[in-house]
Amino acid sequence: MRPLTYSRATDIDDAIALAAANPDSAFLAGGTTEVDLIRAGMSGTRHLVDINDLPLSAVEGGPGGGLLIGALARMSDVARAPSVVRRYPAISQALLLSASQQLRNMASIGGNLRQRTRCAYFRDGVSPCNKREPGSGCAALDGWNRGHAILGTSERCIATHPSDVAVALVALDAVIQTMGPDGERAIPSDDFFLLPGTTPETEQPLARGELIVGIAVPGAPVAARSTYLKFRDRQSYEFALVSVAAALETDDGIVTDVRLALGGVGTKPWRARRAEAALIGGPADEAAFGRAASAELAHAVAREHNAFKIEVTRRAMVRALSHTLKGARP
Known part of the structure; x- marks a missing residue:
């Protein structure tokens, strides 16, 4: 194992300066992803900047009735926060269905x-993988690709993003707040996760030394009528084959607002905008939900082992919307 150096940041400016000074730095919070990657030889990190002393763990109200989540808030604390459970149930449910x-x-x-993909070819350290070694190829294209993406893929990469809560945050138009050497930024969550295109090694638009400090979720009324459904091979400690974050608002049986995002099927948390557009102004019933899901999946690209995801995703979208609709009724 290669040697590592370590610094403990005293405040946000100190953390940014420490990370920016060393091109091989990484921020260390819970360490549940970064330490694994270092141990497996998948990370080029040589210097860890511990940020656990920074005041970034609050879960509190935001502007316009929204929600502010500090970047260091632990997943379990956010999932159980009364304001999250009551006003953003999809976020709470997504967190409770994550990991152990x-x-x-x-x-x-x-x-x-910021976690990396769970693609086995990325993590085995020897197979061709354009995320790990740009230009080496993608072993998943013709390999065992049952768990891989059908949306947002390219000939360079078909790996999925593993986060559950990111799917709910994308559905609810959350904004990622950062601070870095060039100041503060607010990045829409749908723009925070990048499609692989020809550069799958670049997954997020963060500069060296740029630190996530919080997540702002708008106070849209539809968020209170949201749900997160996750379909996986086993019922605990498993990543999604297909997941859906859905929020729905209706008036006299007509869809007035809808938010949809998919996990387990996209190379990033996938905002289902085609489906949303198909639903707005139309009837809120299972037939309409099925048509909207089919419209979203018309551009899916399946491989040898993951074609089943198209039908499972369609059914999952219908179920999530139907579940949300029933929950929204008085």
Whole structure:
């Protein structure tokens, strides 16, 4: 194992300066992802900047009735926060369906958003992988690709993003707040996760030394009528084959607002905008939900082992919307 150096940041400016000074730095919060990657030889990190002393763990109200989640808030604390459970149930449910209780107690929200793919070819250290070694190829294209993406893929990469809560945050138009050497930024969550295109090694638009400090979720009324459904091979401690974050608002049987995002099927948390557009102004019933899901999946690209995801995703979208609709009724 290669040697590592370590610094403990005293405040946000100190953390940014420490990380910016060393091109091989990484921020250390819960460490549930970064430490694993270092141990497996998947990370080039040589210097860890511990940020656990920074005042970034609050879960509190935001402007316009929204929600502010500090980047160091632990997943379990966010999931159980009364304001999250009551006003943003999809976020709470997504967190409770993530990992194990022990990991949820340790992992930070900011770290969860920055975790790397669980593609076995990326993590085995020897197979061709354009994320790990740009230009080497993608072993998953013709390999065992049952768990891989059908949306947002390219000939360079078909790996999925593993986060559950990111799917709910994308559905609810959350904004990622950062601070870095060039100042503060507010990045829409849908723009925070990048499609692989020809550069799958670049997953997020963060500069060296740029630190996630919080997540702002708008106070849209539709968020209170949201849900997160997750379909996986086993019922605990397993990543999604397909997941859906859905929020729905209706008036006299007509869809007036809808938010949809998919997990387990996209190379990033996938905002289902085609489906949303198909639903707005139309009837809120299972037939309409099915048509909207089919419209979203018309551009899916399946591989040898993951074609089943198209039908499972369609059914999952219909179920999530139907479940949300029933829950929204008085």
